[in-house]
Amino acid sequence: MESERLVQIEVNGALCRSSVPVRTSLADFLREHHGLTGTHVGCEHGVCGACTVLLDGRSVRSCIVLAVGADGSRVDTVEGLAGDDGMHPLQEAFQQHHGLQCGFCTPGFLMTLVEVLGERRGLADEEIRDAISGNVCRCTGYQGIVEAVRTADRTWERRVDGDAE
Structure with missing residues (x-):
């Protein structure tokens, strides 16, 4: 036993x-x-x-x-990503840029990117692709995810700086 x-x-x-x-x-x-x-x-x-x-x-x-x-x-x-004030900036950006389709891989991408963007901002597309290289998606082709990361990076900055809408 x-x-x-x-x-x-x-x-x-x-x-x-x-x-x-x-x-x-x-x-x-x-x-x-x-x-x-x-x-x-x-x-x-x-x-x-x-x-x-x-x-x-x-x-x-x-x-x-x-x-x-x-x-x-x-x-x-x-x-735990969404708060009382709504979705996390990464979740909003994934929705806006169609960074998900079936959604199976999405939680893993989001959690990976929370850590990445928490440590470093202003990543180039190649750096974003490298950061998500350990996450597999069969649906999206990754371009929407890269665009979502760029948007979340800017949106998250505004929220961190207190300039959120």
Whole structure:
């Protein structure tokens, strides 16, 4: 019988605790134990990026991180992006520029880009493409995503500077 362990993780600002088998992935902890199904599981090998979340501010592939390894940490998922004042600038830009079609990969792109744009602004198109190279999309052709990142970068700056509408 597989042993279980109590895991406590702050997810999108709320404490989530569950007793889980020690081999439970962070993705399964989020999806199956806490109903946060925005984190999508594609390849289950850490290759496609659909399951990307922020673990203590850094993007990780939640399908290959064990929940017990994230015990005591902070996790941010796509469900935590929108605030009381509406969608996150990245979400708005993805919508505006058709940066998504089926939407399966979108949460992973968004979480990857939250980290990227949180660290660096004014990226050239080549730098944006490099930043998202670990996320796979079969629908969009990526151009809408690149345009969305450029727009979000400008919009986010205005909001950070206090000039939001």
